[in-house]
Structure formats: structure tokens, C-alpha cells
Amino acid sequence: MANGWHRVSNYPLSYKLSWLPRFLKPSLGGDRNGFAAPAATLMVPGPTQTVRLAFIGDLSAVANRRVPECDPAIAALLASADLVVGNCESPIVERPSAVAGTRLGTHHAMSERFLADSLAAVGIARDSLVLSLANNHVLDQGVAGFDETVAALKRLGIRTIGTAAGGPVQHQAAGSLTIGFAAFTLWRNADEAEFRARISMAGDPAEWPLGILADVDLLCAVPHWDWEFRHFPRPATRALARRLAGRGVRLIAGHHAHVVQPLERIGDALVAYGLGDFLGTAFARQPWPGRIGSILVVDVRTDAAARGKIAAYKLHFFMRLAKAGHEQLVPVEALKEELLKRKVTERLSAIFSG
Known part of the structure; x- marks a missing residue:
């Protein structure tokens, strides 16, 4: 989430002023035109040779420091993926250095344990996980906290993307495929020079090196973009998606909005503007629209005729229910409270009505 009060952040004033109102009441306003991509598309019959990618939203532990409960259906879905990709929204430290900010929720932190x-509770194997560090909170616990985060993820055997040292496009294996990940953030909560030295802010595809498609089967962008708590992305965000698609990106899975946003097809590129949060929030009493999350599952072809092409995709929606100091991840269709289930279903219909 945005730390709009930080003196060296790069948020415009209008954004900072709107943060709390939009957190309390996520907006359905904005341009709804052109989002014609459905929440799922399947090939019938489907190809037999595919690799499965699963994209999850922001992962943090600010107000919920106890291990979550997870519905078996969600755990099974994540376990079925060859590669799971998410955003590591909290630095991984044993003792936060920004003590007051961490208690207030303006600074993020979680322990390695x-x-x-x-991850074990939600069915994600560490060796199948790739986490982006390209987000505004990654330096919330200072440079030392960033170094501790990198070391912790290495100990856990979790691959990372989005660091400045890795370059604008970083290669990761997914089954028999090589995926090129362009992970970057447009937002920062720290000094610009200090931040850019460690985290990729390479959001302009025109500045990427030539030949980025030479050794990859699929080029995927993982941007930390757009404005928070708005279900429909801003025109500037959609314009950037078009530029990314024009550069050869065929799959985009965005973060930072903290609410679910629609899908869009741009030529043969699939854009998921915002997946919502996967785990964690700054405040334990977060309003219900911000507790809707999604998992984007994409099956990618590995056969010689169409290697690297998207065969099928589906958004799986769930709720992060607050339960006695921890979160409970439940598929929307399995919600037991009828009023909540109806409100969530109506909200999703408004977002994906295109």
C-alpha cells in the first residue's frame, strides 16, 4: 500500500489525498470501455502439452502475523502450477528497524518463519515460486532490511525478479519453457537514488535492450502500477499496457491497486491489470471490497507448433476473511454468509461485465 506521507515518495498530491477515502470505499468509477476479455477462456479440446503458470497478488503481513487458513480447493489449485508468481510486498526481517511505522501499518515487515x-499453508512449494521485489514497500525497513530480504529468500530457495541487478528482463524456467519476466515498479517510498540502485523502475519498454525476445518462449510483465483501491485502471496505465504489448509482452499481471481489476486483450496479449491482495493488509478491519482477491491461472503451450502461446486462462476469485488475528482464504463460491456472497458476486459482475 502507498505510504503517501513519506517525504521522498513519488506520489502526486491528489493521489495522497485520495488514499484514505478510496481505502475506506474502493471505487467502481473510471473508464469501463474496452474490457472485453472474459474472466476465463478455454480451448476445446485443449492442447495436451502445456505448462501452468499461476499469478497471485500482493503478499504481506502487516496486520495479520499469524499463518492463514486456506480452503483445500485454493491450495490444490496453487499446487497444480508449474510456476507461481507473486509480489513480495513486505521486507523479510526478524526485527523491524522502522518500529513505529510498522506498528501503524505504514511500513511493512514479515518474518522468514x-x-x-x-506458503506451506496455501500449497505453494518454495522451488516453484518466483517473487517480485519491485514494489514501493521493499525498502520500508531500510537498505539493511532489503539485504536481509534477499538473503532470506535465497535461504528459502525462492527465486526473485524485479531487482536492478537482474536487469529489466530476467529469465526463469517453468517446466520446459523459459519465461522472460519484466518486473518493475512505478512507485517508491524511499530516496530515488537509493531505490533505483536496488529495484527495477524500468517501466518504459522503449528503453529495454534489443533482442529481449531472443531466448524466451514467453515475455511476461509484472508491473507495480496504477492507483490504489480503484477497480478500473487509469488511462495512463492502459496506455502503458499497450506499449508493453507492442514490445512483445504477451502476458501482464499487475499489482499495487489492492483490489481486483478487469482483464483486457490487446492483440494476442492478455492483461490482468490488478489481482488484488493475496495475503495481508495494513489494517485488520479492511473493508470487504479490498478483501476480494484473484488467482490468474494460465496454461501455456509447449508443442513445437505454438510454443509459448497462451492456450487457456482463468481467474479464480476468493475472499480473505478476517478470523481471530489471522486470515482465512475462501473461494467466493464457497462463502457461507449469503449477504457477503451476494455483495461480492455483484461487485465482480460490475468489474467483469464487459
Whole structure:
């Protein structure tokens, strides 16, 4: 989430002023035109040779430091993926250096034990996980906290993307495929020079090196973009998606909005503007629209005729229910409270009505 009060952040004033109102009441306003992509598309019959990618939203532990509960259906879905990709929204430290900010929720932090136990609870194997560090909170616990985060993820055997040292496009294996990940953030909560030295802010595809498609089967962008708590992305965000698609990106899975946003097809590129949060929030009493999350599952072809092409995709929606100091991840269709289930279903219909 945005730390709009930080003196060296790069948020415009209008954004800072709107943060709390939009957190309390996520907006359905904005341009709804052109989002014609459905929440799922399947090939019938489907190809037999595919690799499965699963994209999850922001992962943090600010107000919920106990390991989550997870519905078996969600755990099974995540376990079925060859590669799971998410955003590591909280630095991984044993003792936060920004003590007051961490208690208030303006600074993020989670322990290595919390992350390891949470991944086990939700069915994600560490060796199948790739986490982006390209987000505004990654330096919330200072440079030392960033170094501790990198070391912790290495100990856990979790691959990372989005660091300045890795370059604008970083290669990761997914089954028999090589995926090129362009992970970057447009937002920062720290000094610009200090931040850019460690985290990719390479959001302009025109500045990427030539030949980025030479050794990859699929080029995927993982941007930390747009404005928070708005279900429909801003025109500037959609314009950037078009530029990314024009550069050869065929799959975009965005973060930072903290609410679910629609899908769009741009030529043969699939854009998921915002997946919502996967785990964690700054405040334990977060309003219900911000507790809707999604998992984007994409099956990618590995056969010689169409290697790297998207065969099928589906958004799986769930709720992060607050339960006695921890979160409970439940598929929307399995919600027991009828009023909540109806409100969530109506909200999703408004977002994906295109």
C-alpha cells in the first residue's frame, strides 16, 4: 500500500489525498470501455502439452502475523502450477528497524518463519515460486532490511525478479519453457537514488535492450502500477499496457491497486491489470471490497507448433476473511454468509461485465 506521507515518495498530491477515502470505499468509477476479455477462456479440446503458470497478488503481513487458513480447493489449485508468481510486498526481517511505522501499518515487515509457514499453508512449494521485489514497500525497513530480504529468500530457495541487478528482463524456467519476466515498479517510498540502485523502475519498454525476445518462449510483465483501491485502471496505465504489448509482452499481471481489476486483450496479449491482495493488509478491519482477491491461472503451450502461446486462462476469485488475528482464504463460491456472497458476486459482475 502507498505510504503517501513519506517525504521522498513519488506520489502526486491528489493521489495522497485520495488514499484514505478510496481505502475506506474502493471505487467502481473510471473508464469501463474496452474490457472485453472474459474472466476465463478455454480451448476445446485443449492442447495436451502445456505448462501452468499461476499469478497471485500482493503478499504481506502487516496486520495479520499469524499463518492463514486456506480452503483445500485454493491450495490444490496453487499446487497444480508449474510456476507461481507473486509480489513480495513486505521486507523479510526478524526485527523491524522502522518500529513505529510498522506498528501503524505504514511500513511493512514479515518474518522468514511467517512466509515459510504461510506458503506451506496455501500449497505453494518454495522451488516453484518466483517473487517480485519491485514494489514501493521493499525498502520500508531500510537498505539493511532489503539485504536481509534477499538473503532470506535465497535461504528459502525462492527465486526473485524485479531487482536492478537482474536487469529489466530476467529469465526463469517453468517446466520446459523459459519465461522472460519484466518486473518493475512505478512507485517508491524511499530516496530515488537509493531505490533505483536496488529495484527495477524500468517501466518504459522503449528503453529495454534489443533482442529481449531472443531466448524466451514467453515475455511476461509484472508491473507495480496504477492507483490504489480503484477497480478500473487509469488511462495512463492502459496506455502503458499497450506499449508493453507492442514490445512483445504477451502476458501482464499487475499489482499495487489492492483490489481486483478487469482483464483486457490487446492483440494476442492478455492483461490482468490488478489481482488484488493475496495475503495481508495494513489494517485488520479492511473493508470487504479490498478483501476480494484473484488467482490468474494460465496454461501455456509447449508443442513445437505454438510454443509459448497462451492456450487457456482463468481467474479464480476468493475472499480473505478476517478470523481471530489471522486470515482465512475462501473461494467466493464457497462463502457461507449469503449477504457477503451476494455483495461480492455483484461487485465482480460490475468489474467483469464487459
